[in-house]
Amino acid sequence: xxxxxxxxxxxxxxxxxxxxxxxxxLARLFRRSPALAGVSVRVEAGRAVAVLGANGxxxxxxxxxLATALRPSFGSAAVDGIDVAERPEEIRPRVALLPHxxxxxxxxxxxxxxxxxxxxxRIPAPxxxxxxxxxxxxxxxxxEGDARVGRFSAGMRRxxxxxxxxxxxxxxxxxxxxxxxxxxxxxxxxxELLDEWRAVGTTVLVxxxxxERLAPRMDGWMRLDNGLLAEVGxxxxxxxxxxxxxxxxxxxxxxxxxxxxx
Amino acid sequence: MTALRHHLGVAGVIAAKDLRAELxxxxxxxxxxxLAAVTMLIFGFALGPDQERLAAAGPGLLWLAVILSGMAALxxxxxxxxxxxxFELLGLxxxxxxxxxxxxxxxxxxxxxALGVLVLPLTVILFAVDLATAGPALALxxxxxxxxxxxxxxxxxxxxxxxRAREVLLPLLLLPVxxxxxxxxxxxxxxxxxxxxxxxxxxxxxxxxxxxxxxxLAGGLTYGLALEE
Numbered sequence: 001x002x003x004x005x006x007x008x009x010x011x012x013x014x015x016x017x018x019x020x021x022x023x024x025x026l027a028r029l030f031r032r033s034p035a036l037a038g039v040s041v042r043v044e045a046g047r048a049v050a051v052l053g054a055n056g057x058x059x060x061x062x063x064x065x066l067a068t069a070l071r072p073s074f075g076s077a078a079v080d081g082i083d084v085a086e087r088p089e090e091i092r093p094r095v096a097l098l099p100h101x102x103x104x105x106x107x108x109x110x111x112x113x114x115x116x117x118x119x120x121x122r123i124p125a126p127x128x129x130x131x132x133x134x135x136x137x138x139x140x141x142x143x144e145g146d147a148r149v150g151r152f153s154a155g156m157r158r159x160x161x162x163x164x165x166x167x168x169x170x171x172x173x174x175x176x177x178x179x180x181x182x183x184x185x186x187x188x189x190x191x192e193l194l195d196e197w198r199a200v201g202t203t204v205l206v207x208x209x210x211x212e213r214l215a216p217r218m219d220g221w222m223r224l225d226n227g228l229l230a231e232v233g234x235x236x237x238x239x240x241x242x243x244x245x246x247x248x249x250x251x252x253x254x255x256x257x258x259x260x261x262x
Numbered sequence: 263m264t265a266l267r268h269h270l271g272v273a274g275v276i277a278a279k280d281l282r283a284e285l286x287x288x289x290x291x292x293x294x295x296x297l298a299a300v301t302m303l304i305f306g307f308a309l310g311p312d313q314e315r316l317a318a319a320g321p322g323l324l325w326l327a328v329i330l331s332g333m334a335a336l337x338x339x340x341x342x343x344x345x346x347x348x349f350e351l352l353g354l355x356x357x358x359x360x361x362x363x364x365x366x367x368x369x370x371x372x373x374x375x376a377l378g379v380l381v382l383p384l385t386v387i388l389f390a391v392d393l394a395t396a397g398p399a400l401a402l403x404x405x406x407x408x409x410x411x412x413x414x415x416x417x418x419x420x421x422x423x424x425x426r427a428r429e430v431l432l433p434l435l436l437l438p439v440x441x442x443x444x445x446x447x448x449x450x451x452x453x454x455x456x457x458x459x460x461x462x463x464x465x466x467x468x469x470x471x472x473x474x475x476x477x478x479l480a481g482g483l484t485y486g487l488a489l490e491e
Binding site for chain 1: 272275276279282283284286287342345346347348350351352353354355356357490491
């Protein structure tokens with residue numbers, strides 16, 4: 001069966017002239033083994049979209065390419081119309097990534113970790129302390145600001161990494177398993193942040209296995225399978241479906257990503 | 263001018279972070295200082311009590327200890343970045359690659375100089391070296407040698423940090439490249455300790471400065487490759 005294009009009509013938000021994210025035949029090989037094998041997908045600016053799929057489906061690779069951490073082997077990817085491989089320096093100020101590993105320094109305190117990130121995000125020096133304080137408060141770590149991160153639990157590290165994203169004003173937020181290792185309070189924090197980003201029109205891509213929890217907060221979704229785009233659904237996402245088993249499937253216009261189905 | 267200020271600003275932030283983490287964790291210098299001390303002690307005992315023989319071997323052994331422990335320190339400073347994926351994240355900030363390189367090199371230089379300061383008294387005690395004749399010129403040689411080693415070591419530590427065999431590859435790749443630096447540093451130190459009877463020092467200093475500049479330039483231009491996958 002040949003690849004089929006699925007067009008999903010967006011709900012409420014008009015089509016954007018420039019897509020938030022657009023990939024064309026995007027492929028990435030690791031030692032000749034494809035992690036992504038030709039994904040063509042388009043996500044409207046300002047949409048929140050879940051990236052679903054089993055382990056090894058290519059979710060993290062897609063996010064890392066969009067964040068400019070990886071270069072595509074073939075094909076192209078663009079954020080706000082800017083090619084990530086050709087002009088990565090223009091992409092980086094627009095994108096924030098929450099990776100699997102939190103990227104924190106154990107020997108620095110929570111506050112010092114965020115202050116370091118704030119300096120590298122080129123936040124003016126006079127504003128840094130206040131921004132760091134606000135971010136620590138927002139993620140519920142203000143009382144642990146002076147504690148070294150090496151003593152933090154996995155959940156606290158995750159929250160601090162989320163706080164790092166709050167320092168800047170990215171146009172695209174990429175979250176890789178944001179619910180991992182979090183307690184009930186942390187899970188609620190992620191939900192709130194997703195709602196806030198949606199409200200201000202930030203494009204959000206969330207790679208997750210927690211589809212049911214995420215569903216109410218997403219406009220649309222895509223599912224990867226062995227590096228191929230297997231399904232798209234909901235609002236704001238279109239793509240070329242490559243998996244024969246799912247070709248021809250077209251979700252109802254405006255359908256929310258139902259957790260049970262995902 | 264603005265670009266240079268940006269490079270230096272980024273370098274300052276990264277070097278300050280590395281130094282702060284090192285002062286708290288003491289992982290790069292403390293763990294490698296022991297290596298330097300053991301190297302010098304072993305050679306000291308092996309060479310025996312002959313003062314003339316010890317003094318002749320002193321400059322070479324000083325630099326051997328600094329280079330061996332410095333290599334471990336630079337590798338360790340980079341390894342700290344990879345423990346929780348920080349190295350990849352560092353490459354995603356909207357900052358210059360050159361600035362990142364200079365920052366890591368500055369942190370490496372501080373570790374190298376700290377090692378030099380700690381190893382120097384050992385050289386005096388174990389190898390009967392008289393530093394009074396060398397004076398500030400020896401400090402200059404040590405600084406130039408440390409700058410060159412930090413410049414090239416940071417580049418190679420960055421390029422190998424994500425490899426599983428990094429601990430084997432780093433010395434394999436680095437040692438041939440630092441051979442001219444080692445030659446110039448050891449020779450300049452030996453000439454200084456001997457009182458520079460043939461006025462050779464300036465030639466070695468010029469070689470050291472040229473090497474430092476070339477390696478800083480190469481590192482600044484190519485370190486970005488280490489951050490890409």
